[in-house]
Amino acid sequence: MVADRFDWMRTPRILFGPGSLAQLGETAGTFGQSAAVVTGARALRQSGRCDQALHSLAVADIRCRVYEVGNEPTPNLVDELAADVRLHGINLVIAIGGGSVLDAGKAVAAMVPQTHPAEAFLEGVGTRAHDGRRIPLVAVPTTAGTGSEATANAVLSRVGPDGYKASLRHPNLVPDVALVDPELALSCPAHVTAACGMDALTQLIEAYVSVRASPMTDALAQSGLVAVRDHLMRACRTDAADVNARAGMAYASLASGLALANAGLGVVHGLAGVLGGLYPVPHGVACGTLVGVATGMNIAKLRETGAAALQKYAEVGRFLGARETDVDACCNALVAILSGWVDELSLPRLGEYGLPASGLAHVARRASNKNNPVRLSLAEMESLLSERL
């Protein structure tokens, strides 16, 4: 196993811990003195955290221009923001928000030095390869889910009948700094915490069982899975005061980003990407609602072929709390644990976002199986979607 080849991209510098937001100005100041602050539209500003960030930047003599991003970023929005950043001679992007905001900031930093529009560089949509040039980027996550603060891609989307979710990707797009302050998630509502947490969990599982997994991605995924086991339910159940649970999930999310950036993801993310382009289903909900049934389907299919990946699913089960000793029993326990969490967190079903039974085949046809430990048929993907319709 260790003898296999692997490629690992540079990580960000990581500043992790409650209160680390106070280091934002000093840290950002090493990269530039004129910053585009990309942030979400409401919650963050209401909590006063945005003011705290801007204060830290002001103390460090960093001029700021604030850009509010309300929804998942479209290529057009990114082009508009990049044009404005260019116009104002800004030399640094600071993204403070959830996954969509971090991806918006990442894409803006990557588009500032380019002459073609963002859509031209999107995987599966455009035809150009991004050359990796960008302006400096500091990522400050306020939810614990996507791990975007540690990944090399920005997901841009267009929702609708011809909708898509597609990535702008290059190893150089990994942020220079990930500043992870768990206190920023304290005001995150329980249903958002649950969906984001299930996204992180799905990323950890899919990276761990990925055909591209390495000892390094395995080590970080394991560490993140243990953090999910110890903290997910507490972060969702309790009120805002449990910083320790928030820190556990912030760490799990960060670890999931590092793992997925280097190991890739599986069928749940393949399906969630398509679903998010066609229907207004939040990414974390799509992952969370599918991860239990998809894991069960992968395991069932692997049992037919006797593949070694079953051992890795069994290990995931043990990291998440299964006490069984043999592989089969641990795999069963894993599916039970995941299904239990899906129920306990009341993850919405896909039908609530307008997905009709007649639309399953279309979603399955467009979904990628890449890096999934086993190839699922269209009928199998339709079947697992229908279980969560």
Place this chain on the structure above:
Amino acid sequence: MVADRFDWMRTPRILFGPGSLAQLGETAGTFGQSAAVVTGARALRQSGRCDQALHSLAVADIRCRVYEVGNEPTPNLVDELAADVRLHGINLVIAIGGGSVLDAGKAVAAMVPQTHPAEAFLEGVGTRAHDGRRIPLVAVPTTAGTGSEATANAVLSRVGPDGYKASLRHPNLVPDVALVDPELALSCPAHVTAACGMDALTQLIEAYVSVRASPMTDALAQSGLVAVRDHLMRACRTDAADVNARAGMAYASLASGLALANAGLGVVHGLAGVLGGLYPVPHGVACGTLVGVATGMNIAKLRETGAAALQKYAEVGRFLGARETDVDACCNALVAILSGWVDELSLPRLGEYGLPASGLAHVARRASNKNNPVRLSLAEMESLLSERL
């Protein structure tokens, strides 16, 4: 635990795997077209691997100037090489060798843009702080031990009565790329493999129990310790053909570098640094000969104070193969495992390198306890040195 703060520096891009040396030219070419190739004096050239590396660089149109480094680098040597690199307008350093060679290359890359001599920047020796500017650096380890391909410091030394080993250190000194090809260690003699492997093992243990350990350093240290358990004895015992054992130890060494760069080290490295400055004892031998008795001493002292670090030593014992369930028994098993390896690998005693019994107090007085999980007295450090005299 997870709620604690931690700071993680950027890792190198890592290209890991047997045969990855063939990617050297293509990879290095993204950083520059005129390279200083810093390499060891004998073994590597004899094995033909150096020719293979130079061929890969020639194919990528990279002009090379080769610098041979015979021993542990001195500040003067680094200054001389940096002056020559400047003179020839070279814009990239490629270091191919053991820990000393990688440190030499790292220091040269860091000194090219500076106007003061290297000694001025050495911790505890000079008075200047390095500003982090360097030319690009690709590190290609040929032994599995120091993990220098992933760390932020270069150890420079002067041996003799006023000798020292001291670090040139800055987070920016982490190489841009670590190209880890386990085949390069195939020709490494058994006694060198053993000493280097014990250095990696010591780094993994000291980082894991360090007062600065984080979930990320713990995850990587755990993963490296398991690799040591599975591969150290095989890499030392068998002939050159066991690429899998070499890969396991190459991974362990890499993981130890990532862990120590972010968690620091303990008393064994504190003592080994002093010993290496005063006597011609190879660094891996100093670590390997001391790690068993030092671990025993740390555990004994922690038992007096009932510190939580005992739990972490017990975990190290389990990662290395202990089957015991309670903490005390696992700690005992750990000491037994380490002492067994020290004996089985015939690690030389310190007296063989000229350390007299009368010199122990001087070594202990100069040694750092920094990041060690418990503070050892001078008498305790003398005592553990005398056990391996």
